[in-house]
Amino acid sequence: MKNFIPTCLILLISLASCCSQKGANAQVSKIDQGEMIVLTDQHTGHETKEILVIDNQTDLEKIYDRINEGRSPSLTLPTVDFDHQCVIATFLGTKTSGGFSINEKYEVYTEDGIRYVFEAVSPAPDSLVTTVMTSPGMLVVSNHPASEVQVEWKE
Numbered sequence: 442m443k444n445f446i447p448t449c450l451i452l453l454i455s456l457a458s459c460c461s462q463k464g465a466n467a468q469v470s471k472i473d474q475g476e477m478i479v480l481t482d483q484h485t486g487h488e489t490k491e492i493l494v495i496d497n498q499t500d501l502e503k504i505y506d507r508i509n510e511g512r513s514p515s516l517t518l519p520t521v522d523f524d525h526q527c528v529i530a531t532f533l534g535t536k537t538s539g540g541f542s543i544n545e546k547y548e549v550y551t552e553d554g555i556r557y558v559f560e561a562v563s564p565a566p567d568s569l570v571t572t573v574m575t576s577p578g579m580l581v582v583s584n585h586p587a588s589e590v591q592v593e594w595k596e
Contacts, residue, residue: 458492477582479519480526483539485578486510487532492559492594495528496587504530508578517553527587531559532578539571540564543579546595554589557581561594 486507495501501518521528531543546558559579564570581583583590 447500462569476584477576478518478545478579479582480508480516480578480580481542482508482579483541483575483577484508485498485532487576487578488535489532490534490561490594492592493530493532494587494590494592495530497523501528501584504580519580521582523586524574525584525586527583527585527590528558529581529583529590529592530578531592532576533561534576536575536577537572538564539573539575540568541575541577543577545579545581550593554591555583555585556591557583558593558595 445516473541493504495504498521501521504518518526533541533543541564542562544560544562546560548558549556
């Protein structure tokens, strides 16, 4: 009984820090005139590795609904003019630890528009990483309509 209260206190502090960390990595940054990263996060809720080109508000809301599950406060949707822009959503799927991320390697202008190439980055074998389930993702607003955008993973 003497150790019960300190143990409960440590458990509560650990749980609170985990909950506050869930949205801590969400970031917004500008890349250049052609795009803007609107989200990089370790907890997107997406279980499979995929790249989606989003061309309408309804699909964007579905993505954010999934990202915001269990998150408080919720992340706000970016303002996107889908007549001239699209959102590229990249997800690595479920990972068993931290340290995974997504990089935009490069973009290539083609006859049909633009091709974005993304790379999945794994932690180095000797890296110290958190032992927590993650689902890394990145969302990019492109200043090109979806009809002009191609995406791929760099293998």
